[in-house]
Amino acid sequence: MDQEFLYNRVAAxxxxxxxxxxxxxxxxxxxxxxxxxEHKISMNTAKRVYLELESQSLIRSxxxxxxxxxxxxxxxxxxxxVSHPSLEVSNEKPNELVTEVYSNIGNTSxxxxxxxxxxxxxxxxxxxxKELAVATRALPGAGTEYEPLAGNRKxxxxxxxxxxxxxxxxxxxxxxxxxxxxxxxxFCLMAVGKAxxxxxxxxxxxxxxxxxxxxxxxxxxxxxxxxxxxIVLEALERALPMIDICLLVPNFNTPLGSCMxxxxxxxxxxxxxxxxxxxxxxDIYGDLHYSNQRPKCCKSFDLTGNVLWCSSVSKTLAPGYxxxxxxxxxxxxxxxxxxxxxxxxxASSTHEAVGNFMKTxxxxxxxxxxxxxxxxxxxxxxxxxxxxxxKGTKTSRPQGGxxxxxxxxxxxxxxxxxxxxxxxxxxxxxxxxxxLQDQFQHCMRLCISxxxxxxxxxKLQQVGAIANAMMYK
Amino acid sequence: MDQEFLYNRVAAxxxxxxxxxxxxxxxxxxxxxxxxxEHKISMNTAKRVYLELESQSLIRSxxxxxxxxxxxxxxxxxxxxVSHPSLEVSNEKPNELVTEVYSNIGNTSxxxxxxxxxxxxxxxxxxxxKELAVATRALPGAGTEYEPLAGNRKxxxxxxxxxxxxxxxxxxxxxxxxxxxxxxxxFCLMAVGKAxxxxxxxxxxxxxxxxxxxxxxxxxxxxxxxxxxxIVLEALERALPMIDICLLVPNFNTPLGSCMxxxxxxxxxxxxxxxxxxxxxxDIYGDLHYSNQRPKCCKSFDLTGNVLWCSSVSKTLAPGYxxxxxxxxxxxxxxxxxxxxxxxxxASSTHEAVGNFMKTxxxxxxxxxxxxxxxxxxxxxxxxxxxxxxKGTKTSRPQGGxxxxxxxxxxxxxxxxxxxxxxxxxxxxxxxxxxLQDQFQHCMRLCISxxxxxxxxxKLQQVGAIANAMMYK
Numbered sequence: 001m002d003q004e005f006l007y008n009r010v011a012a013x014x015x016x017x018x019x020x021x022x023x024x025x026x027x028x029x030x031x032x033x034x035x036x037x038e039h040k041i042s043m044n045t046a047k048r049v050y051l052e053l054e055s056q057s058l059i060r061s062x063x064x065x066x067x068x069x070x071x072x073x074x075x076x077x078x079x080x081x082v083s084h085p086s087l088e089v090s091n092e093k094p095n096e097l098v099t100e101v102y103s104n105i106g107n108t109s110x111x112x113x114x115x116x117x118x119x120x121x122x123x124x125x126x127x128x129x130k131e132l133a134v135a136t137r138a139l140p141g142a143g144t145e146y147e148p149l150a151g152n153r154k155x156x157x158x159x160x161x162x163x164x165x166x167x168x169x170x171x172x173x174x175x176x177x178x179x180x181x182x183x184x185x186x187f188c189l190m191a192v193g194k195a196x197x198x199x200x201x202x203x204x205x206x207x208x209x210x211x212x213x214x215x216x217x218x219x220x221x222x223x224x225x226x227x228x229x230x231i232v233l234e235a236l237e238r239a240l241p242m243i244d245i246c247l248l249v250p251n252f253n254t255p256l257g258s259c260m261x262x263x264x265x266x267x268x269x270x271x272x273x274x275x276x277x278x279x280x281x282x283d284i285y286g287d288l289h290y291s292n293q294r295p296k297c298c299k300s301f302d303l304t305g306n307v308l309w310c311s312s313v314s315k316t317l318a319p320g321y322x323x324x325x326x327x328x329x330x331x332x333x334x335x336x337x338x339x340x341x342x343x344x345x346x347a348s349s350t351h352e353a354v355g356n357f358m359k360t361x362x363x364x365x366x367x368x369x370x371x372x373x374x375x376x377x378x379x380x381x382x383x384x385x386x387x388x389x390x391k392g393t394k395t396s397r398p399q400g401g402x403x404x405x406x407x408x409x410x411x412x413x414x415x416x417x418x419x420x421x422x423x424x425x426x427x428x429x430x431x432x433x434x435x436l437q438d439q440f441q442h443c444m445r446l447c448i449s450x451x452x453x454x455x456x457x458x459k460l461q462q463v464g465a466i467a468n469a470m471m472y473k
Numbered sequence: 474m475d476q477e478f479l480y481n482r483v484a485a486x487x488x489x490x491x492x493x494x495x496x497x498x499x500x501x502x503x504x505x506x507x508x509x510x511e512h513k514i515s516m517n518t519a520k521r522v523y524l525e526l527e528s529q530s531l532i533r534s535x536x537x538x539x540x541x542x543x544x545x546x547x548x549x550x551x552x553x554x555v556s557h558p559s560l561e562v563s564n565e566k567p568n569e570l571v572t573e574v575y576s577n578i579g580n581t582s583x584x585x586x587x588x589x590x591x592x593x594x595x596x597x598x599x600x601x602x603k604e605l606a607v608a609t610r611a612l613p614g615a616g617t618e619y620e621p622l623a624g625n626r627k628x629x630x631x632x633x634x635x636x637x638x639x640x641x642x643x644x645x646x647x648x649x650x651x652x653x654x655x656x657x658x659x660f661c662l663m664a665v666g667k668a669x670x671x672x673x674x675x676x677x678x679x680x681x682x683x684x685x686x687x688x689x690x691x692x693x694x695x696x697x698x699x700x701x702x703x704i705v706l707e708a709l710e711r712a713l714p715m716i717d718i719c720l721l722v723p724n725f726n727t728p729l730g731s732c733m734x735x736x737x738x739x740x741x742x743x744x745x746x747x748x749x750x751x752x753x754x755x756d757i758y759g760d761l762h763y764s765n766q767r768p769k770c771c772k773s774f775d776l777t778g779n780v781l782w783c784s785s786v787s788k789t790l791a792p793g794y795x796x797x798x799x800x801x802x803x804x805x806x807x808x809x810x811x812x813x814x815x816x817x818x819x820a821s822s823t824h825e826a827v828g829n830f831m832k833t834x835x836x837x838x839x840x841x842x843x844x845x846x847x848x849x850x851x852x853x854x855x856x857x858x859x860x861x862x863x864k865g866t867k868t869s870r871p872q873g874g875x876x877x878x879x880x881x882x883x884x885x886x887x888x889x890x891x892x893x894x895x896x897x898x899x900x901x902x903x904x905x906x907x908x909l910q911d912q913f914q915h916c917m918r919l920c921i922s923x924x925x926x927x928x929x930x931x932k933l934q935q936v937g938a939i940a941n942a943m944m945y946k
Binding site for chain 1: 810
């Protein structure tokens, strides 16, 4: 297992060095021996690293000479522009495509580029299984008992300790656990809002938020969002008089993958506090940074308790465990009241298992590997898209997270592309899912958390081929 | 384990024969040898049965003569009357006592007569632990993956098969799983109602329903309820023009333990269907019948899909597993939409484990023993109350479930009793928790799902002593 880890990690590092332009086409790579020394790995592991990179056509070996970079850095695809939703409040239901696309969950005969959850192949399943067994031995009543209302204390403590990494200084008593992040967002929206209120969100936006808002009778205002720096501050400022609640995914949101600069986060927090508009911060992707630096959270700039910080392990470790949480700031009592009324307790055993997984450092070890894999996947996706998708295709440039936003030429209706791809056993997420308005018809989201291999590459090429064919119809 | 089971079962049978008056004071019980033959048990087990009954002071041995009944059948305590809530719609918040009492969950230093969940000592913990390990091996992704939207298929199939026992004929496709029963009730209320609607409930009523209704902006109408036959049909009929939704717990509800006769169930179902008022049926106690006959559900009389039948294993097997379900009738699509928006999936592994536990017959085996224990507890509680509580005390006569409703003399304020008992390490549930109106001040609910022993008997006697002391102040 550790061997597997090393070999994957080193291959991902070199792949990302090539993709980032540190090595150029034709450059000679370090010798096998040099690689051993540099990364403290065995000769066998080093050879396996180069074999793997060769199989990805990133490098080739010349007998008696060494290993050389074959692939030039892909032509940088242009970024999509800032979104321009119309500044009108909507109480539309989410597009029917959402239900259609989500009905593919669990369909193992499909390649699911559409579903934003990590593939089981990238998760530490054996370790989790063991941790769950440990949890049922450690818990009173073998996990049949309810948790304390605020949730598993070990888990809350581990989350509090980890908050230092994003500039937070949470205590376990600041936290309330939930059954996943959607459950957390639901409690937050119920705690701060009421039917008829207007909720400001990024555009494009995760469709689950539209569904949740709709079910609670909230109106939605989509705001212009920059593909790398997130919500446009001026737009938010102008909209302040219209909105009652703001829900942002500041770090590597889906589908754009944008990450708000610290100064923007700080400005948004103070702007909203000044206007007494609660900020719900959904940070489910924050731990999936490709660089070494974990981005800060809006919550770290919160001086008034106005920010409700939510997260989960559904995008990083175990979607089916239903482990999420909230630091609800000044809304804690109300959130606890709602939790008592709606769920009383989460699943005790999975929450204990994740608490332990964090406490013992296993979570951070897993994240280190998982982030490298996602980064390497991102480069592989972009390279393939650059080679196979229609001319004029643009892609987002996420610095973390599991989503890639692809803007195709205007002629291509991605709702049609979805249907055509589905017939070939491939599911993509059409752009219209991510808005309540008439926009993003030629966009789509691709989830990059499937393990990259020849078969995935070929499926992605197939999507490109369908898109190309659609250009001439 | 099987030995344990046998000995408990036979002791419970004889205890209930004594309590039901089949044996009278001074009657001679069957010899140890006769007991062996009658129950197909070993001499050792038979002796243990009589030792246990002796330790409960139900019988005593006379050397060379055998075993004799010591305890006369307790004087039958009078039944509380039919409740008479004022017929006014309320949008009050639930009494603060609710939060206070529920904050005791998980406090192991207290004797929790107040919390209506089964004690871990009465649950098959080792078997559940094993089943959870099996589940994480059997599930794709070791339980880290989301379930299909409708929920674990094995679980839905097992619930469908078991529906024959209550007159149902469900298919797995009629069911949607949820994270416990409160989550099920939430989806039902959201599916059929909207803020401002009026919800009719029994009185007294489980406080969680008030909390849920309040959080959704529903108004509540409490209706007169008979302690053994449940909601008063004439009262419901008169209220029909005022109500939009009806939520009943027809089988062994908490706190009264009433069970609607079949003809009442049938009438309610047709009455509500005629007026197009959805009926949410909460059947979480239906499997806990003391007699051999599982009561029918309203759902079994549902011809129009107007009944949303909900249940869970939180009162029978594993509260902390968060396993519940709905057969939403004609509201199925709406419920699925809500589940997608609010939770996507339940905890995969605990749902798989419970599905297997049902499928393999372990659930029914556990229920058989658990029901006997509850019945025997019921008799033990009533006997102790008859002996130690103030004159004039009345108790409900549940034929199933885990709650006993106790009506004390009018002088006794159970909110005060709660505080006094808490100082002695005992938590009871004051009557005011179970209404939004000014009633039940002298009532309380006792949960009978703690394992009966001398310590529990003494704690119950202590409650009686506090009540007696309050009479003279």
